[in-house]
Amino acid sequence: MARVVVDVMPKQEILDPQGQAVANALPRQGFEGISEVRQGKRFELEVDDGVDDDTLARIAENFLANPVIEDWAVRRVES
Amino acid sequence: MARVVVDVMPKQEILDPQGQAVANALPRQGFEGISEVRQGKRFELEVDDGVDDDTLARIAENFLANPVIEDWAVRRVES
Amino acid sequence: MSAAGARIGVITFPGSLDDGDARRAVRRAGASDVALWHGDADLHGVDAVIVPGGFSYGDYLRCGAIAKFAPVMTEVVRAAGQGMPVLGVCNGFQVLCEAGLLPGVLTRNSGLHYVCRDQWLRVDNNTSTWTTRYEPGAELLIPIKHGEGRYVAEEPVLDRLEGDGRVLFRYVDGNPNGSRRDIAGITDERGRVAGLMPHPEHAVDPLTGPTDDGLGMFLSALDTLVAA
Amino acid sequence: MTDPTREAATQDPATPNGAEPVDSVEQAARTPELDQPYRELGLADDEYERIREILGRRPTEAELAMYSVMWSEHCSYKSSKTHLKYFGETTTDEMRAKMLAGIGENAGVVDIGDGWAVTFKVESHNHPSYVEPYQGAATGVGGIVRDIMAMGARPVAVADPLRFGPADADDTRRVLPGVVEGVGGYGNCLGLPNIGGEVVFDESYARNPLVNAMCVGVLKSDELQLAHATGAGNKVILFGSRTGLDGIGGVSVLASETFSGDETGSGRKKLPSVQVGDPFTEKVLIECCLELYGSDLVVGVQDLGGAGLSCATSELAAAGDGGMRIDLDTVPLRAEGMNPAEILSSESQERMCAIVRPEDVDSFMAVCRKWDVTATVIGEVTDEEHLRIDWRGECVVDVPPRTVADEGPIYQRPVRRPAEQDLIAADDANTLSRPATAAELRETVLRMAASPNLCSREWVTGQYDHYVRGNTVLAQPSDGGVLRVDEETGRGIAVATDCNARYTRLDPYEGARLALAEAYRNVAVTGSKPVAVTNCLNFGSAEDPGVMWQFQQSVRGLADAAAELGIPVTGGNVSFYNQTGGDPILPTPVAGVLGVIDDVTARIPTGIGAAPGESLLLLGD
């Protein structure tokens, strides 16, 4: 068993209204100095050892992310 | 300027219907061997060097996460 | 105080949607409605406050998470502490939870879809400011319309809510969102602050809603205000 | 809080080191022979020649971008214009009596009495919804809502006629949930009740789903806004979202092919042509616009949709009485290093453009500040005849605006009735076997009730808010949606959209008449009186003579039926090229009908059995 993290973030050039809303709200709460926020998704998967990197990439590309508007990254972590 | 990542995940004991839906859909797509999926959020912040860890922790705890249902982790990354 | 002398404020955040409907419901109940603005840290002397439905600030981070920092909310929290009746409907319920006036949190519907339908509720408590007009056990038909209405709180909190009779309404005839213990609405310790996912303001006239079952909530609060 | 004035002042032109040379008008005059990628931008040889003729030189990059989008099928109606004229020709003065704005405006406007007017329109967002179902559908709703706002109206409801491939096809499983969530996600967040629509499945829509979105708006009849830039000295204000790189699509060939030259430099080739919607910003924009209109701070207004600033500036100027000057450096950008062609072509959502008297600019900005809407003066109306756009001190666009906005090419595409049409007509339904026994009849009825095209639509409509605003008197599953407009008098309106495209395939003329008749009936049975028609004409390739025949016949059918019923067609939308390979979709001319009801308490709900002892009558034959 391994733990795999898949990060999915909106592409740089794509509008990210969620991140923008967070960025706009921070100064109102007295938090200064944060110039940009982007909000994406984080998936944590419990994966059998037999599942190879290629499969994980396909899962990320075809399923967890929408490659038209999102970038993704897969990494195995200590669980 | 530093890049800070804040990961926000649903607490273990809280039902995560989104993660579950992903986990249930994977075998239907022919992906076997993934026993559990949890879905959370990932924030990427561009932060002035003056913003200290304590401030970042407060932003995560009071704003980006709702500690009733979510855990969070903050880390600075290379940008 | 006469009914018409009772002034009930309705907050408008950027992204509020049911503020006009809440004000209409207040008028229909016979009270005067007062528009309150999110950026204005002033309740303008109202006797009660409604935090209406909608998508305050887009609800982008978590529903209600950004609205709780609005200047007007500081005043609402202060006034609630002094016993002012406050009602949060749908997004308003989410805001009150985020602001700490009510326990728990509203999360993504277990079906993962936004749900708009007419929903049966059972009245569990008719002693709160907002429910005195109902018989205990009465069943009401009121619209729900939300994507994040699954009420979640820690077990001891849920036990305490039930033990203290602070569950106002429960879903019957099907739980639409997976809320713990079928909870549709709750109140605070004093029974003055209430929050619910269903929309009583959309059930005040059978012409535009399924019933007028929701009117009782506004009339209940008005009774308290008039008696005071 | 965003301070819009400061915003403009601090907007940093950010000239990167070694900035790309700007292709200015001067430069264009100096380099007449430069090879330009006009074909990649969709312009034909003769169209490009025509542009050179108009300008008396080659166009600059920015001008080329502008003409190419504005002369595209989508913006110029070059294949359909010649047919659409028929709507005007068949509309009599009597039919026109209640029409305050008609074909050619952003949306048609009809007087409904008591000083109220209603505007309504349908638009297609078919291809984007296939590429990215959620965002495609969401921004489709966003776009039509801004059209309605541009008329000075408050948007009050939406409806969504949808077409998908077979219900059990894999691709439908991808597209349908995304589309429904997108329509709901955007409309629900705007607080617009969804009061109607259609869900139809057919093989021909596989890979060519149709996502049509209707919006209805209400205004006082003396509050109509027009999209024109009049009054030299008046300011041009861009307000709403910032302009970014998304939704630029084809124009990125300019950046990659002629600007940077080297393959590594640009990295722009894969610009997403998909836009992401921000319904919250649009909701705030609606309230902001209504306050601006209510305070009489706007001389003219235009929404930014397809073709972005190119479209808004050229159309405003073309409809005005002079020219316009724009300083592109002032446009608030979301991305770094955008060039003029990209800024002009960006289809970033949730933006509007207003013409404002100089003395009103401060008040205009104050309203925008109240709603936290970014607003920037980007230019002014001039008494010159040209639209002139500057960038970093150089003139990059200098064109007669009408040549961009109104005088695009018009095609007489070949029209031919396909030979197979006779075969289709000969294949008579009367030859099909009928259920002969009670058991067979039962089986047939059950099969029909369970079929995707007839079963309950609740999975779809249950994701749409139909209560918000508290004026919905009838919505799904009623035949037509009914809304209260005036709470005092109970005056209201009804809408329905319909099209049976299988009928239209059999006979495009009769099919279109039937589509209108059905929508008309669906409005009438709510107790409302039909008063106006809009449409969304979804067809295959305009270059297929058979498709053009279907189109021509459908337009005639719709227009003739409207004339027969005595209600005008006040607007519409055309979507061609809905086909994959050689197979076009079924011809799908969706008809939308608007009705008026004097008192909504007299509305008639759909369904029987509300009271015991009702009689069932069959009308017609």
Ligand SMILES: Nc1ncnc2c1ncn2[C@@H]1O[C@H](COP(=O)(O)OP(=O)(O)O)[C@@H](O)[C@H]1O
């Ligand atoms: N995509 C949709 N959006 C909103 N309402 C819809 C949609 N599709 C169908 N409806 C509504 O569901 C109801 C039933 O639709 P339909 O089966 O097409 O009706 P009919 O066959 O009577 O025309 C109608 O009220 C219609 O407006």
